[in-house]
Amino acid sequence: MTKPIYIINGPNLNLLGTREPEIYGALTLDQIREACEAHAGKSGRPVVFFQSNHEGQLIDWLHDANVNASAVVMNPGAYTHTSIALHDAVRAIEPPVIEVHLSQTAAREEFRHQSFIAAAATGSITGFGLASYLLGIDAAVQSLNT
Ligand code: DQA
Numbered sequence: 001m002t003k004p005i006y007i008i009n010g011p012n013l014n015l016l017g018t019r020e021p022e023i024y025g026a027l028t029l030d031q032i033r034e035a036c037e038a039h040a041g042k043s044g045r046p047v048v049f050f051q052s053n054h055e056g057q058l059i060d061w062l063h064d065a066n067v068n069a070s071a072v073v074m075n076p077g078a079y080t081h082t083s084i085a086l087h088d089a090v091r092a093i094e095p096p097v098i099e100v101h102l103s104q105t106a107a108r109e110e111f112r113h114q115s116f117i118a119a120a121a122t123g124s125i126t127g128f129g130l131a132s133y134l135l136g137i138d139a140a141v142q143s144l145n146t
Contacts, residue, residue: 002045003070005140007036007133008061009051010077024102025129032130039134043141045070055079059089066093071140073098073133080105080115090120096143100136101126
């Protein structure tokens with residue numbers, strides 16, 4: 001049985017579509033989910049898509065991924081820049097974790113330059129809008145095939 005790729009989204013990403021569209025684009029999270037499902041489907045990988053505004057829930061899903069997912073694509077939102085607990089959870093699990101961001105965080109405010117996730121993740125893809133997620137799926141599939 002092929003384990004799914006978990007795509008885990010952090011705080012405020014439920015507001016995509018109306019939230020600062022000049023930075024994050026016009027797509028809703030539902031539209032991103034549909035595009036991810038279609039893209040992963042091409043390589044025969046099912047996707048399970050999550051979003052929460054709560055740090056502990058994101059950690060619980062990472063623990064769940066350790067048992068039930070083949071890989072994780074994660075946009076931790078602002079917890080990227082604050083959460084040592086998420087860093088520890090990413091380090092604690094076996095499946096590859098690809099960090100993704102819609103915006104190019106390194107070109108934004110200084111407080112977005114640090115990622116506690118990058119230091120624990122398999123790799124990071126930032127700044128490509130929806131394509132960050134799709135490239136994240138490709139990177140996840142590639143790390144599973146190698
Ligand atoms: C984000 C970048 C973060 O700095 C921000 O807090 C977000 C979205 C992105 O996808 O560009 O919520 O993760």
